[in-house]
Amino acid sequence: MPRVAPRLLKKALKAHSLLPLLLPACRSIEQSAQEFRWIRNELPNMKQVRQACLQRFKLVPLQYILGNQPFGELDIVCRPGVLIPRWETEEWVCELSERLLGSMGPLNSPFPIWDLCCGTGCVGLLLQRRLGPGCSLTAVDVTDAALGLCVENAHRNDLERPRLIATDVLTKKIVPDSRISLLTCNPPYIPKNQFAADTSPSVKRHEPQLALIGDLEFYSSLVNTWIHHTDSFVYEVGDRRQIEYVMHGIRDDPRLQLEWCVGYRLDSSGCPRVVYGYKAESSLAGALSGYGDLLYIPPGAGK
Amino acid sequence: MQGIRWLSYTRVHLIKKHKLPPRPKFTPSLESQCEEKFLHGGRGPGGQKINKCNSKVQLKHLPTGIVVECQQTRSRDQNRKIAREKLALEIERANTPGQSGTIREKALQQWHQQSKKSKERKAKGKHEQHRQERELQELEKLKQEQDIIKSMMGS
Incomplete structure (x- = not known):
């Protein structure tokens, strides 16, 4: 610097x-x-x-000093040890919720959302606020600090307390009790070799490395296990390589390639930010097809 | 809506602060004529690599080309609302002819003048009252002194 x-x-x-x-x-x-x-x-x-x-x-982040960060219409409590919500995340969650609301209207059937690596819980909680009481949120994270903060944030914003699962998504196998409608995740995605060079000093010194450094492992767990339990997924990414990894994972799998559409989305500064996918015949197809640019459409899915 | 005050046989309408003409509203039809941009300053790495707390909202009204910006608060949601209010005001200003500003601004100006006048009037009244009190006191003092002199003369 x-x-x-x-x-x-x-x-x-x-x-x-x-x-x-x-x-x-x-x-x-x-x-x-x-x-x-x-x-x-x-x-x-x-x-x-x-x-x-x-x-x-x-260089302590302002959000840790003041203790909160606005996220959509929510007020998210921030504390050292848990990643601070970014504006890029806010942007894609807002757009996603608007699309879901626009195509489905207020929910009347149950809509289970799982938020992996929930951190402060911002992604899941904002979706819960916007989609209404029809959706049930399950928040998964490794650290207890994050889960505690997630409950606190739900309480602070008058939202229903989410179901919490304290586990490592990568090592433990979780089998959801019901089919997931929407799977969201903001995994650590800064590759170790870029962490020293590209990451800003404030982030490097004060935010938890556990929530920052990672590469393809979460995307591979998505393609290998999580995708079988859900109808759609939205994962935040750091670069194009991670999008392509997910796309190839689905395109090259004999079963997945028949039913899944995969796309990506840029943030407003033009960087690739989200990889998303949905089953071509699911009810979410209408909402998600225009969310970004589609990379892969299964053969036979009329477009 | 307005009170009436008589000033040398001409009716003057009083303007009340809490009953000013409303601020221009941002209507849904305006929304479709606008282009919204979010500026976060500069290019380079984003996402988890950097933590920016500012979010600037830029709103452009396409038919007139009016652009407003807002980064007053840390909340993007709040900034968007403020930018819309600002834009509605700017459009109203552009639509009103002359230099005098919108109806609300004119009313506000009148209200200021009016309160200034009423303050002046009150001040004048007070001044008069005090003068009279002072005169009365002086008269009383004189009386007392005369009484004392009388009593001394008498003894």
């Missing part, structure tokens, strides 16, 4: 004595002023504001 120019520090000091502390994290005066305003609005007294700025100087 390049150093902050002394000229900029001086300029920030003129605006407010605490503003230079925010510069390493924000990089520009406007951004720092904006963050400073948020900190001042949310914290009751100047002593705490000062403390927050000092922490921010050490």
Whole structure:
């Protein structure tokens, strides 16, 4: 990370004595002023504001300092040890829920959603809020901190408490008691060799590596086991390679290739962000077919 | 909706702060004429690799080409709402002829003038009252002094 120019520090000091502390994290005066305003609005007294700025100087994420992050219309509690929801995730979840609502209307049949690697629970909880009480959420995560936070977030946003499963998706085999309608997951997807180079210092130092470093293992568990229990899936990805891995996994499987459509979706800054799939004859096909660009359509599925 | 005050035989309508003309509303039909963009500053790595807390919403009204931006809050949802309010206001401003602003802005201006005038009037009234009180006190003092002098003369 390049150093902050002394000229900029001086300029920030003129605006407010605490503003230079925010510069390493924000990089520009406007951004720092904006963050400073948020900190001042949310914290009751100047002593705490000062403390927050000092922490921010050490690149602690703002969400850990203030303790929350808006996600759609939800207010998600954030604590060290659990990944902070990203705007990219918010974007694809919002779009997904709008599409599902648009094609199905309010739910009347049961709609089981499973959220793997739930973290704060943001993905599942926002879907639950938007789709209404018809959907039942099951949240799966390895760490108890994440599951605890997920329950807290459900409570804070007046949502029904999700069913919790504390397990490692990769090593333990879970067999769901009923068929899953929608499987969502935001797995760790930064390859180890990119973690040192590309990841921002704030994320590297303060967010849990368990929720960040990973490559194809979650996608392979999707293709090998989870896909047999669900009608559709939406997985967040970091790069095109992971999308292709899932697509090839389905296209090259003699059974899956007959019924699954696979597509991907870009985020608003143009990076590949989501790989999704659905059974061509399932009721979700109408909602998901326009969600992104389709990569694979099974033979015989009329398009 | 409005009270009436008589000022040298001309009727003047009073404007109340809580009964101003409404803010322009963002209608669903406007929604279809708009293009929405989310700006998160710069390219480069995204997703889990970086944690940005700002989310700027840019809203463009295609028929008129008016563009508004909002990044006031940390919530994208909130920013979207604020941007829509801003855009509705801008469109209203563009639609009203002249420099004087929208109906609501005019009313607000009038309200300010009116409250200024009423404050002036109140201040004047107070001034008058105080003067009278002061005169009365002085008269009383004089009386008392005269009484004292009388009693001294008498003794």
